[in-house]
Amino acid sequence: MSNIDKQTIRDLSDQNIAPSKILSYLSTQHGGKDKVSYNSKDVSNLIAMDNRKILGWDIETTLMHFQRKKDEDPEFFYALEADEDGCMKHLFWAEGRSRRAYLEFGDVIVFDTTYNTNMYSMPLAPFIGVNHHRQSIFFGMALLRSESTNNFCWLFETWLRAMYSKHPVAIITDQDPAMRIAIKTVFPNTIHRCCKWHIMRKAKENLSTLYRLKPMFQTELELVINCSKTLADFESSWAAMIEKFNLKDNNHLNLMYDKRSEWVPAYFRGIFFAEMSTNQRSESSNALLKLWVNSHTSIYKFVLKIEGMIETIWQHEVDEDIKSINETPSLWSRYQLEFDAREVYTRKVFKEFKELLKDSTLGIVIEKDRDALYEVRYCSSNRKWPESHLVSVEKSSGIFSCDCNGFEFEGLLCSHALKVMCNIGIEKLPSQYILKRWCKNANAEVKRPINDRSRDTGNSQALQTFRIAAFRPKFNHIVELASKDVRAFKLADKNIDELFISVVANSVRKVEPTFRVTNNK
Known part of the structure; x- marks a missing residue:
């Protein structure tokens, strides 16, 4: 296997292309299968060997990658919690543009932990919203060692810190009891709703025999759930359905009914959910993640693939922005x-x-x-x-x-x-x-250059973060240049001292110096 072929295999594998398809591609490049001296198993072995090499320095490499990202994008955020042995328990990260987008589209969030997509079997926990094009948008990703109340509390508090302490209006999750307690603790004023998609999927599993024996029942159940206008409508329709099909002793239906206030649409009619209450977000995000990652992926490669997936999602948003601005849809009426x-x-x-x-x-x-x-x-x-x-x-x-x-x-x-x-x-x-x-301009603020946003009035946490992000690269550049020449160093030292005195004198609130001002006797 030539070095060029090995690199091609690695590149295609990073795009989550199966070994058999990689082999087919290389066979075409070489002019036929008989011109290739290796098989699909050899391709798989190379990929597996590369993954084993990563194992020893997987987390360290990931954190180094995150630090490089933060150098490039000052608003990039990541946090890690380790156990008493220094091993990673949880990892969270969010891009700067995701954080900015949350300020515009963070009213409703879907939080899901149903994806096991890495070699450590750590559940992936994405925070998902919806943008102005009705497209899914990711407000951060996390990997959790286990799904306990304490772990969820750490994650929600970390995520809230990354999202400038702005609480969502509503959050949609599965029925995990540990998650429910954590949400009440960290988001006490946020409306919590259980995902109807998960509930109906479990219903299909537990009521499959009933669906088969009584074909009209599934249709009736969906009508009762989705078309009840008020709580009274739901209660009466549910009771009539149970009596019609003689199902008062069905344990799973009774369980669904007992938890009805957590998921039935009639209980949430007056609350804004941005069309996020349907199964679309969970189902489409699940399918999307399966296309990009698999259970043999290391953390580092997993992060790289997630970045590729998110980049594709951002590009879809840009494409729709352009179409919405340049295309004129036809009118149906003259209203x-x-x-x-x-x-x-x-x-x-x-x-x-x-x-x-x-x-x-x-x-x-x-x-x-x-x-x-x-x-x-x-x-x-x-x-x-x-x-x-x-x-x-x-x-x-x-x-x-x-x-x-x-x-x-x-x-x-x-x-x-x-x-x-x-x-x-x-x-x-x-x-x-x-x-x-x-609206078409809903993400205009997200796309504003950081220097423009940092000049806005106010002292919110978000604005403070923008200002720090705007200054950091400038000061880093000064430090780098000044360190190379003694005259430049003395000039920078003198001007920084004078700048500090001036900033303190004009600051809205008193600032304690974090370094000694050498020319202030």
Whole structure:
């Protein structure tokens, strides 16, 4: 096996390409399989040998890599906790742009620990959000030795420190009891919701026989869970379903019901979840990670592959930014509402708004209280459509409130409110119903140069971090140059002393010197 072939194998393996496909590629490059003197097993052995070489200095190499990243990106953050023997217990890291993006899109977080993707079998714990294009975005990654309450507390506190102490509005997790306690401890004011995807996946495993024997039951169960408008609707529909299929003694259904306040959508209708309550984030992130990493990956190579994956995700965001700015989606109607939405929303969000506007053509509007209360009534017998919705209106202030809580839940006006708006002649889209996080310029702050952000007024932790990050490379460069020449050193020493005196004199708060000012007698 030539050195060139070995390097090609390593490069393709780093892209998570299987040994058999690597061999196929090399065979093509050499002009056929008969021209290659090694087989797929030899390729696997080379990869395994490289991984074994890394084992002895895996963590040290990873930390050195993180320090290089921090030198390049002053906002890069990483933290490690070791046990009494000096062995790594937990590792957390987050890119600077992820930290900045969190300030714009960190209202709702999905936290999951279901991925075992390295040779140490340490669960990966990504913090996942959603950006203005409805794309998944990662707000940091962690590797945990074990999933205990203390370990989760360390991770959440570390992550919160990295995210400038900004607590999320809501967090979605699995049903881990240790995680639940840690969230109550570290995020006491954050709404905690269990991921419906995990719960329905467990239901499919435990109710598979029931699904097979009673084919209509699964459909009925999903309708009860997803289409109950209020808590009363859910309670009555659940009871009717249990009685209809004679399932009052089913242990798993009883367990799901006992925990209903932790995951059933009806319990969270008035809380903003940015469309993160569905299974999309957990499912797509799980699939994405499987494409990039596997159970034989060392920590160092794992980190490199995660960086490659995240770089691809950032590029997708950039691509969508360009498309949203340069492309003009077609209009479905002549409503000014739709024109306004097209001007401000990203392509993906505008597409969803347009579908809501189309749905607003269904049903009829009945005025219950003149200029104040309207009923949107549907004649369809399909249970996916509730029979009616009530929309309250304050015309003078442009407030429209629907009992489905669609805007509160997803951040877009529901079809019922849009129908009433069109019915009573509201032309423009009220500004209070345009969330910045869904707009084309939502990530403008994330992309601002650090020097610009560091000049903003205020003394928040985030701004202090930006200012430190803006100064550090400048001072590092001065130190490096001044250390090479005695005249440059004396000049820098004198000017730094004078600069310190001036900064202290003009500082908002008194600063204690951390070094001796030589020319201040």
